[in-house]
Amino acid sequence: MKSDYLININGTIGTPDQVKISVLDRGLLFGDSVYEVTRTYNRRPCLIHEHLDRLYQSAARIGITMPCNRSELTGQMQKSLDAFFSKGAREAYIRIIVTRGEGEIGLDPDYAEHPNLIIIVREQKQNPESWYQQGVKLVIADILRNPPRSMDPSVKSGNYLNNLMAFMQAKEQAAFEAVMLNEKGMVTEGTTSNIWLVKNNIIKTPPLEAGLLSGITRQAVLIQARKNGYVVREENFLPQELYSADEVFITSSTRELVPVYQIDEHKIDNNVPGSMTLKLLKLYREFLASNN
Numbered sequence: 001m002k003s004d005y006l007i008n009i010n011g012t013i014g015t016p017d018q019v020k021i022s023v024l025d026r027g028l029l030f031g032d033s034v035y036e037v038t039r040t041y042n043r044r045p046c047l048i049h050e051h052l053d054r055l056y057q058s059a060a061r062i063g064i065t066m067p068c069n070r071s072e073l074t075g076q077m078q079k080s081l082d083a084f085f086s087k088g089a090r091e092a093y094i095r096i097i098v099t100r101g102e103g104e105i106g107l108d109p110d111y112a113e114h115p116n117l118i119i120i121v122r123e124q125k126q127n128p129e130s131w132y133q134q135g136v137k138l139v140i141a142d143i144l145r146n147p148p149r150s151m152d153p154s155v156k157s158g159n160y161l162n163n164l165m166a167f168m169q170a171k172e173q174a175a176f177e178a179v180m181l182n183e184k185g186m187v188t189e190g191t192t193s194n195i196w197l198v199k200n201n202i203i204k205t206p207p208l209e210a211g212l213l214s215g216i217t218r219q220a221v222l223i224q225a226r227k228n229g230y231v232v233r234e235e236n237f238l239p240q241e242l243y244s245a246d247e248v249f250i251t252s253s254t255r256e257l258v259p260v261y262q263i264d265e266h267k268i269d270n271n272v273p274g275s276m277t278l279k280l281l282k283l284y285r286e287f288l289a290s291n292n
Helices: 026-030 048-061 070-085 129-134 161-172 216-227 239-243 275-291
Strands: 005-009 012-014 033-041 092-099 116-123 136-140 177-181 187-190 194-199 202-205 231-234 247-252 256-263
Touching: 005 070, 012 070, 026 092, 033 048, 048 070, 048 092, 048 216, 070 092, 070 116, 129 256, 136 161, 136 247, 161 177, 177 239, 187 239, 194 216, 194 239, 202 216, 216 231, 216 247, 216 256, 216 275, 239 256, 247 275, 256 275
Parallel strands: 136 177, 136 256, 202 231
Antiparallel strands: 005 012, 005 116, 033 092, 092 116, 177 187, 187 194, 194 202, 194 247, 247 256
C-alpha cells in the first residue's frame, strides 16, 4: 500500500518510508490542522481554486499562518503530481494538509515553531459503477454533529473524531455512509459528503446554518441546478423527509453524485438512480468537463 502513495512535506518529495513528520506535530497531537481533498480529471486538479479558497479560509479561522502563498502551494502540488504521474498513474487523489507545526507539548498554539505543509498523492481509481447504477445505503447516526459554537463547521479541520465515530456506526450496519443530525434533530450532512433529497421535483439540501461544511461539489450542483431551471431549496428538514423522499443522493469531490436506495430500514420509493439524480449528475459532469 505504501508504494501507492507519494508524499510532499515542505517541498521534500518521497514515499511514506522516505519522508517523515515529527511526532510532536500538533496535527498529530491535537488535530490542529486544516486540509482539503480533491482529485484530478485529465491529470488536472478539479476545482482547485475553490478548494484553495476554502483551505486558506479554514486556516485563517483557526489562526494558522499558511506556510506559503497560493502560487508556491500550487507549484508544490504540481511538482508532486508530475512526480506521481511519471510513474504511470492515470488520475490522482490529492490531499493537502497544513498543520500549525511542531513544538513543546501543550495547548498553547504559540508553542508551534512553524506550520507544516503536507501533500499526499495516490491513485484515484475509477469509482464502482454499482454506486451509480444501484445506489448505496445510508444510516442516521446517533452521533450528533458538533454544534457550530463548539466547532465552526466552515473549517475543514483535521479534528475529525466526530465524523469518524458516526462513520463507525455506518460500518457496523453495513452502510456506505452515515447522516449526522444537529442538536435540534435536523439533518446536516454525511461524514464525508453532503446530502440531498428530491420530492415532487423539488431539490432540497440542508442550509449551512444547520451546521455543515460548504461542500465544493455541493456548491457546484446548486449553481448548475439553478442555472438550468430546477427548483432548489436550502432548508432544514428532519430524517423523516429523507425516508419519504422520491430520490436521495450524496455529493463529494471524489465521488461526484451517488444515489441512495435505502436509509436505515426505509427503502427510497423510486427507481434508483432517480431521473433527477441522473440529470444533475450529467450536469455536474458536463460542468467538470468544461472546467478541466
